[in-house]
Amino acid sequence: MAARLGLRFAALGYLAALLAFPVGLVFWRTFEDGLGPVWNAATNPEALHALWLTVLIALIAVPANTIFGVICALVIVRGGRFHGKTLLNALVDLPFALSPVVIGLALYLVYARTGWFGGWLVDHGINVIFALPGMILATIFVSLPFVVRETVPVLREIGTEQEEAAWTLGASPLTAFFRVTLPAIRWGVTYGIVLTTARAIGEFGAVSIVSGSIAGRTETLTLHVQQRFQGFDLTGAYTASVELALLALITLLFMTLLRKETPVGDSDTPGDEALR
Amino acid sequence: MAIAIRRVTKRFGEFVAVDNVSLAIASGSLTALLGPSGSGKSTLLRIVAGLEHPDEGDVSIHGEDATGLPPQERGVGFVFQHYAAFKHMSVRDNVAFALKIRKRPRDEIRDRVGELLRLVQLEGLANRYPSQLSGGQRQRMALARALAAEPRVLLLDEPFGALDARVRKELRAWLRRLHEEVPVTTVLVTHDQEEAMDVADRVAVMNEGRVEQTGKPRDLYEHPANEFVMSFVGPAHRLGEAWIRPHDLEVRQEPNGTSTEAMVERVVHLGFEVRAELVLEDGRRVSAQVTRNEADELELREGQIVFVRPSRTHVFSAAATPPGHS
Numbered sequence: 001m002a003a004r005l006g007l008r009f010a011a012l013g014y015l016a017a018l019l020a021f022p023v024g025l026v027f028w029r030t031f032e033d034g035l036g037p038v039w040n041a042a043t044n045p046e047a048l049h050a051l052w053l054t055v056l057i058a059l060i061a062v063p064a065n066t067i068f069g070v071i072c073a074l075v076i077v078r079g080g081r082f083h084g085k086t087l088l089n090a091l092v093d094l095p096f097a098l099s100p101v102v103i104g105l106a107l108y109l110v111y112a113r114t115g116w117f118g119g120w121l122v123d124h125g126i127n128v129i130f131a132l133p134g135m136i137l138a139t140i141f142v143s144l145p146f147v148v149r150e151t152v153p154v155l156r157e158i159g160t161e162q163e164e165a166a167w168t169l170g171a172s173p174l175t176a177f178f179r180v181t182l183p184a185i186r187w188g189v190t191y192g193i194v195l196t197t198a199r200a201i202g203e204f205g206a207v208s209i210v211s212g213s214i215a216g217r218t219e220t221l222t223l224h225v226q227q228r229f230q231g232f233d234l235t236g237a238y239t240a241s242v243e244l245a246l247l248a249l250i251t252l253l254f255m256t257l258l259r260k261e262t263p264v265g266d267s268d269t270p271g272d273e274a275l276r
Numbered sequence: 277m278a279i280a281i282r283r284v285t286k287r288f289g290e291f292v293a294v295d296n297v298s299l300a301i302a303s304g305s306l307t308a309l310l311g312p313s314g315s316g317k318s319t320l321l322r323i324v325a326g327l328e329h330p331d332e333g334d335v336s337i338h339g340e341d342a343t344g345l346p347p348q349e350r351g352v353g354f355v356f357q358h359y360a361a362f363k364h365m366s367v368r369d370n371v372a373f374a375l376k377i378r379k380r381p382r383d384e385i386r387d388r389v390g391e392l393l394r395l396v397q398l399e400g401l402a403n404r405y406p407s408q409l410s411g412g413q414r415q416r417m418a419l420a421r422a423l424a425a426e427p428r429v430l431l432l433d434e435p436f437g438a439l440d441a442r443v444r445k446e447l448r449a450w451l452r453r454l455h456e457e458v459p460v461t462t463v464l465v466t467h468d469q470e471e472a473m474d475v476a477d478r479v480a481v482m483n484e485g486r487v488e489q490t491g492k493p494r495d496l497y498e499h500p501a502n503e504f505v506m507s508f509v510g511p512a513h514r515l516g517e518a519w520i521r522p523h524d525l526e527v528r529q530e531p532n533g534t535s536t537e538a539m540v541e542r543v544v545h546l547g548f549e550v551r552a553e554l555v556l557e558d559g560r561r562v563s564a565q566v567t568r569n570e571a572d573e574l575e576l577r578e579g580q581i582v583f584v585r586p587s588r589t590h591v592f593s594a595a596a597t598p599p600g601h602s
Contacts, residue, residue: 010436042600052406135349159500161356161358162360162361162362163358164327164347164354164364165354165356165358165360165418165421166362166373167326167327167346167348167420168326168327168347168348168350168352168354168422169353169373169374169377169425170324170348170374170378170425171348171373171377171420172348175377177375180362181365183362184362184363184364186364262415
């Protein structure tokens, strides 16, 4: 009994000291002087643009990584044996292993005007670096592994029998995928999407290098926080931080609502384990 | 012939799963593919379903060459050992799946699903999810689902393999009755010889990718073609060159001409029958099966000396095993 209490205290104490307290302090500091300054900071055009840019990038990067992530997981689990599969598996984890700053630099080396491929693109009127395309690329890069890594184990666990049953019942491979396989792996995929979204919204390092942080043009919320903080506009920095936290909260809430719509009897869907 | 398998071979890398098998399955029959694990019986069934492609040979279903057809176009129903239930769908939606794929009218789907659920005795459970069903109920649901599109051939891959012994026996009897009610050509894969003998009207015994013998259950038991069938279909012991069934061993208290002396090592009561495990003079072990009355008359007990004599033996010439190597 005492041991169990001790464990609980250790876990909760650790989380409180390192996570809850500092984050709570941000909220407290933000609203310290009332709502007026917060409203002003939030509605200033540069802040509004940063919020919009963060949402826009997430809206492009997350669906892209979801579709690619599921396809990639299918190849890893069902693709049979082929040369390069180990390489594929390792490459998917690369964004986990590399520091985002290095990723940003790598993209810069490829797409900058002086870069390997950038010169040709700029000549054809496409600016990647210090523009939106580069920021999207960087965000996709850093948030790529989540859907793959959450989907692979679920896909492995459900096996191929349900799909084969669907085929013998007359479903084409595509129909079988959308009506049988996808519903069976949906919790793995959903959890992957939530993690991808959180990562995309919070990305700083890679985007900071490829965007150039031009206020009102290529500045996302995280970059905005840094700019305001360095400019001694603490209210502006805190307000943007709270916006980031709220975006994360909305994502989590959205997933909780989705889960509620699941029928009761479906509780042993393999993907559920990822969420418990 | 409902299914004709001609010279089918399937390899997985170096391993030959199915080795030049030919087999004909009559319309309306209930055939069991019986064999130990790794004998190729499941692979052969999956080849018939189109879930595996043979390296050589062809398969025709109702006279039509099906070798190149995908599983969707073969008109087969397939039931898996572990049910392959669609877990996110209710029992009703599971059974309706094939009909919804075929875009049948809603009224027709409702009526047909109701009819099938009655057939498999799951009427009251239509709104449940597979996770709320027992294993036996899940397998009956899977069977109803497979029957929904009125397949020409029903293929069952170890359908009762994951169930406990009592449910398994119930479902066997039920499957037999179902087959009389819905006489669709059925092929059942099993490693359980008792199940094959109980359910099927024809049995094909498989071993190491080949069909060793095909016939009625009784013929396989009475006239096994070779040592493998002898030892796999029912209990059997080897005595010198001959093979013997435990109930073909006469047990007496007194010696009788050709009889051999044996010591009773263990007596096992199996309800009506009693199995006596014996050690012969030369140290070989055999078992004899007698009725309870006979056991009482002999006063069988451990340590007792008895005299045994085979009443019927099977002798296989070396040429008879293994067949299919030609």
